[in-house]
Amino acid sequence: MKSSKGFTLVELLVTMALVSLMLTLATYSFNQYSSFWAKELGDFDNVTADAKFISLMDKAISNALPYFVENNKNELGGYFLGRDEGFTFVTTAPIFSSDSYDAVVRILKEQINGAEYLVYEEAPLNQIKLSSYKQELDFKFRVVLFSANSIAFSYYGAESIESKYLVDEMEVPVKKWYKDYDGEKTKLSPEKLAININETRFEWSLATESQEMWGMSNYYAEE
Numbered sequence: 001m002k003s004s005k006g007f008t009l010v011e012l013l014v015t016m017a018l019v020s021l022m023l024t025l026a027t028y029s030f031n032q033y034s035s036f037w038a039k040e041l042g043d044f045d046n047v048t049a050d051a052k053f054i055s056l057m058d059k060a061i062s063n064a065l066p067y068f069v070e071n072n073k074n075e076l077g078g079y080f081l082g083r084d085e086g087f088t089f090v091t092t093a094p095i096f097s098s099d100s101y102d103a104v105v106r107i108l109k110e111q112i113n114g115a116e117y118l119v120y121e122e123a124p125l126n127q128i129k130l131s132s133y134k135q136e137l138d139f140k141f142r143v144v145l146f147s148a149n150s151i152a153f154s155y156y157g158a159e160s161i162e163s164k165y166l167v168d169e170m171e172v173p174v175k176k177w178y179k180d181y182d183g184e185k186t187k188l189s190p191e192k193l194a195i196n197i198n199e200t201r202f203e204w205s206l207a208t209e210s211q212e213m214w215g216m217s218n219y220y221a222e223e
Helices: 009-062 161-165 211-222
Strands: 068-070 076-078 081-083 086-091 103-112 115-124 141-148 151-158 175-178 192-197 200-205
Touching (some): 009 086, 009 103, 009 141, 009 200, 086 151, 151 161
Antiparallel strands (some): 068 076, 086 103, 115 141, 192 200
């Protein structure tokens, strides 16, 4: 009768060491995969959120309103201010405010931790009547979008209300792209605006006041 032979102590220790090593490698691999997946998922969520806000920002710009307010001389002008650092306008399609209310929006570039970011800010007009350029507004909503190597703004339109409308019938109003466009000075809003992000140009055509609308505005201003 043969006697059964079990594992020796050395064989048992070697087996336990191998199993322990395999568990350690499996745990490390799982942790690495979990970290990678969490990062990829986080990046995906960030990209999705940026895409959503960019789409809504596009809608807000596309629905910019040629809004008129008074300066300190009781003269009417377009509520639009375009500068190298960004622009301010009134929209009928704000991102955060109720669909039934307009809002003043600022889209600008900011230096944050050494990088240049595109920023969206919004001041609802649901309880405010916008009537002057100097009016204090509460920009209660703010979203920092993506960073870029370069962000630049430009604006297209006539240099003044006079050069656009008070010209001879044979003349063609002079319109061009500007780096600055101040509605208080031109008494207009631009007809187009563009944002250059890195090497890509995004351009919008904006609603403009009609000549009849300007005449009506002058009439009410005189009243």
